[in-house]
Amino acid sequence: MVDSEMVLTGQTLAYTSYCIVIILLVGWFSFKVTGRGEAIPVKPKLFYAFVIFLAALGVSLHMVTYNTIPWAKMDLNRDDYTPDKTFVIKVKDHQFIMPEEKLVINVNDNVLFDVQSEDLTYGFGLFRQDHSMMFQMQVVPGHRNDLLWHFDRPGTYTIRSTEYSGPRGINMVLKDAVQVVPSGSAN
Amino acid sequence: MSFINTLMKGEEGLFKPESLTPMQKLLLRFVVVGLIYYGFVIIEGMIMRIYEVQPFPQITESQFFAILTAHPLVGIFGSTYSIVCGAFLFLVPFLMKKPLWSIKMGNWTFILITVGTFIFWFAGFVSHYSPLYTLYWPLPADFTQFSVWGGTFFILGIALVMVGTALFIINIFKTITFTPEGWEKQPSGKLLADALGLVAVKNLFSSKNEEHPVPLPVAAVARGSVDMALNTATILFTGVLILVYMVAAILGFDLKESAIDALLYKNWFWWGLDLIADGLVLIFVAGTWYLLAMLITGKPLFMQNIARAALLLELVVSWTVWSHHLLSDQAQPGMLKVVSGELVTAFELITQGLAFFITLATLWSARPLKMTNPLKFLLGGLLGFALAVPAGIMQADVGLNRILHNTQWVVGPHVHVAVLVGLTMTLYSAIYILFPIVTNGAKMYSQKLVNIHFWLHLIGGIGMGAFMGMAGLNGMLRRTLYFNGEFSLHMILAAVCGSLMLIGFLAFFYNIVMSIGIKGVIGIFTPASVKTKDLTPTA
Numbered sequence: 001m002v003d004s005e006m007v008l009t010g011q012t013l014a015y016t017s018y019c020i021v022i023i024l025l026v027g028w029f030s031f032k033v034t035g036r037g038e039a040i041p042v043k044p045k046l047f048y049a050f051v052i053f054l055a056a057l058g059v060s061l062h063m064v065t066y067n068t069i070p071w072a073k074m075d076l077n078r079d080d081y082t083p084d085k086t087f088v089i090k091v092k093d094h095q096f097i098m099p100e101e102k103l104v105i106n107v108n109d110n111v112l113f114d115v116q117s118e119d120l121t122y123g124f125g126l127f128r129q130d131h132s133m134m135f136q137m138q139v140v141p142g143h144r145n146d147l148l149w150h151f152d153r154p155g156t157y158t159i160r161s162t163e164y165s166g167p168r169g170i171n172m173v174l175k176d177a178v179q180v181v182p183s184g185s186a187n
Numbered sequence: 188m189s190f191i192n193t194l195m196k197g198e199e200g201l202f203k204p205e206s207l208t209p210m211q212k213l214l215l216r217f218v219v220v221g222l223i224y225y226g227f228v229i230i231e232g233m234i235m236r237i238y239e240v241q242p243f244p245q246i247t248e249s250q251f252f253a254i255l256t257a258h259p260l261v262g263i264f265g266s267t268y269s270i271v272c273g274a275f276l277f278l279v280p281f282l283m284k285k286p287l288w289s290i291k292m293g294n295w296t297f298i299l300i301t302v303g304t305f306i307f308w309f310a311g312f313v314s315h316y317s318p319l320y321t322l323y324w325p326l327p328a329d330f331t332q333f334s335v336w337g338g339t340f341f342i343l344g345i346a347l348v349m350v351g352t353a354l355f356i357i358n359i360f361k362t363i364t365f366t367p368e369g370w371e372k373q374p375s376g377k378l379l380a381d382a383l384g385l386v387a388v389k390n391l392f393s394s395k396n397e398e399h400p401v402p403l404p405v406a407a408v409a410r411g412s413v414d415m416a417l418n419t420a421t422i423l424f425t426g427v428l429i430l431v432y433m434v435a436a437i438l439g440f441d442l443k444e445s446a447i448d449a450l451l452y453k454n455w456f457w458w459g460l461d462l463i464a465d466g467l468v469l470i471f472v473a474g475t476w477y478l479l480a481m482l483i484t485g486k487p488l489f490m491q492n493i494a495r496a497a498l499l500l501e502l503v504v505s506w507t508v509w510s511h512h513l514l515s516d517q518a519q520p521g522m523l524k525v526v527s528g529e530l531v532t533a534f535e536l537i538t539q540g541l542a543f544f545i546t547l548a549t550l551w552s553a554r555p556l557k558m559t560n561p562l563k564f565l566l567g568g569l570l571g572f573a574l575a576v577p578a579g580i581m582q583a584d585v586g587l588n589r590i591l592h593n594t595q596w597v598v599g600p601h602v603h604v605a606v607l608v609g610l611t612m613t614l615y616s617a618i619y620i621l622f623p624i625v626t627n628g629a630k631m632y633s634q635k636l637v638n639i640h641f642w643l644h645l646i647g648g649i650g651m652g653a654f655m656g657m658a659g660l661n662g663m664l665r666r667t668l669y670f671n672g673e674f675s676l677h678m679i680l681a682a683v684c685g686s687l688m689l690i691g692f693l694a695f696f697y698n699i700v701m702s703i704g705i706k707g708v709i710g711i712f713t714p715a716s717v718k719t720k721d722l723t724p725t726a
Binding site for chain 1: 248249251252315317318319321323324325326329332333444445448449450453489490493513515516517518521524525529530533534536537540541544545547548550551552553554555556557558562563566569570573574577578580581584585586587589590592593594600649653656657660661662663664666667668673674
């Protein structure tokens with residue numbers, strides 16, 4: 001199944017390829033525009049084709065991600081889902097107040113994280129053992145901050161605040177606070 | 188000429204500050220101060236980069252975040268606003284072939300931006316006030332973490348910059364529309380309508396093409412200034428709101444922070460703040476590209492009417508894209524996320540791509556061109572935005588934002604590449620093209636140093652963005668610190684690239700000082716002996 005690691009790999013490949021192409025294109029243009037040759041005006045048709053291409057690119061990017069990134073649809077329509085588990089986490093004075101010391105989740109569970117700030121704006125993110133990010137959301141005081149996530153493989157994750165909340169916020173890290181275990185192992 | 192002589196009097200002694208008009212002095216003062224603040228920013232950036240590799244005891248964590256707070260603000264207001272305001276206060280009358288409405292007001296803009304920037308920088312330096320430029324409520328009023336007095340001076344500094352900006356906007360619109368003494372009455376309504384793009388839109392739907400009384404680059408400045416006005420009002424209002432809490436705290440009252448809705452505030456503030464990044468910057472840059480392309484080629488702009496209409500579209504788009512900053516805010520309505528955050532934001536790919544194409548097509552129509560300094564820096568600027576805009580469009584996606592928001596990806600390939608490579612190289616191009624005009628024919632000291640500056644800036648800027656981006660894709664957050672060397676390798680490589688940019692900047696600065704001499708730099712800041720409203724002595 002597609003997970004955030006795979007999406008990031010895809011994005012890296014796509015963007016790196018684009019960068020190489022555009023750098024080569026500008027390099028080629030610089031060479032040609034200063035090289036020998038006649039001044040040939042660009043046809044308006046080419047311009048309009050380029051505009052249509054950009055419009056198609058902009059729209060198709062979102063259509064592709066909406067249909068291939070598994071959490072995109074679930075996120076926008078999360079009220080339609082019934083979570084297998086819900087964790088209510090409070091945040092106050094730069095501290096995560098957890099419902100349990102370790103959040104244990106079964107593989108293939110849809111889990112709702114309901115994070116409530118009692119003072120500042122914080123962030124809430126889950127990170128893998130190699131420090132890469134699995135997901136994050138903002139935690140705004142006075143508002144509902146809920147994120148539904150499907151866990152499709154076992155693993156241990158660290159919780160970290162992903163928003164700056166003053167210098168004290170840098171210590172908002174709960175190492176290995178989430179554990180995803182094979183189906184049926186957790187209550 | 189000996190080295191000392193050149194250092195004191197400039198290359199071949201050609202720069203004579205006593206020959207400068209008040210307008211030339213005004214522009215040069217803005218540029219010198221803008222470059223000095225750019226020096227601040229690049230040194231701050233290097234300090235932070237080294238700290239991100241390995242925190243060191245000489246700088247505390249609160250000091251690090253104070254630098255992080257001042258860094259983008261000094262860069263935007265102290266450096267970019269200075270250079271942009273100076274350039275446009277000179278270029279608008281230059282292109283309109285009339286004097287600036289008020290040189291006095293131009294001088295006040297210079298003083299307020301310079302002094303305001305120093306005040307908020309110094310307040311942050313002394314008190315470590317560090318709510319970041321985002322100012323997410325109620326952080327700026329969290330006096331358990333920050334000094335209330337430090338915060339008060341910080342906000343006052345920002346407010347001074349905003350007042351200076353407001354004076355700039357008034358001066359620009361008045362210059363476009365006013366009738367200079369002894370002139371035939373100017374059609375101010377028509378001038379204003381054309382500056383705002385209404386004539387271009389009318390032309391799109393009419394068989395008769397109405398003439399444009401306002402040159403295209405001036406129209407871009409006018410439309411960017413609309414965003415600047417809205418942004419200034421938003422920041423000033425927000426500053427007053429924060430000041431109310433600060434003054435209350437100083438007087439011993441504890442105002443309830445929850446009286447302000449944090450999400451509504453975030454929407455309001457990002458709406459205003461985004462008018463810089465996704466509004467005036469893109470519009471000003473497009474206008475500057477068009478002007479540079481026309482000056483370099485001596486030819487009219489390709490698809491000029493479309494370019495004019497697109498600038499208006501860009502302005503409207505900039506009012507409706509703020510929600511891409513709130514894609515990770517779960518309480519933000521889904522409709523706003525999709526329509527404003529994703530779809531309208533994707534329009535920036537079209538508007539900026541269109542400006543990119545029009546500029547290249549204009550240059551192409553005049554080939555073969557000589558690879559002059561303005562041309563090479565213009566191409567660098569075009570490349571910068573061609574790299575940075577798609578990076579921004581990618582993160583403005585509901586799916587991708589979930590794993591990119593607040594990572595180094597956002598601030599690396601998007602922000603730093605856009606600002607350092609795209610915007611700054613465009614500004615350098617403008618500086619190189621304006622240099623002989625505003626110095627009355629001074630000569631650049633060394634072409635080799637110009638080339639060193641160009642390559643080190645280009646490679647350093649793209650390289651730094653790339654390594655920050657890789658760190659972001661591997662999970663490194665912005666606005667935090669890592670203490671166990673998790674991303675040291677990425678940050679070392681980004682620091683190496685940052686060093687290239689620093690060396691490039693030093694080469695540029697040295698080249699400019701050697702071109703106009705230390706006496707020339709001092710002379711820029713003395714009162715003008717030529718009493719004229721003309722832009723240049725020969726005009």
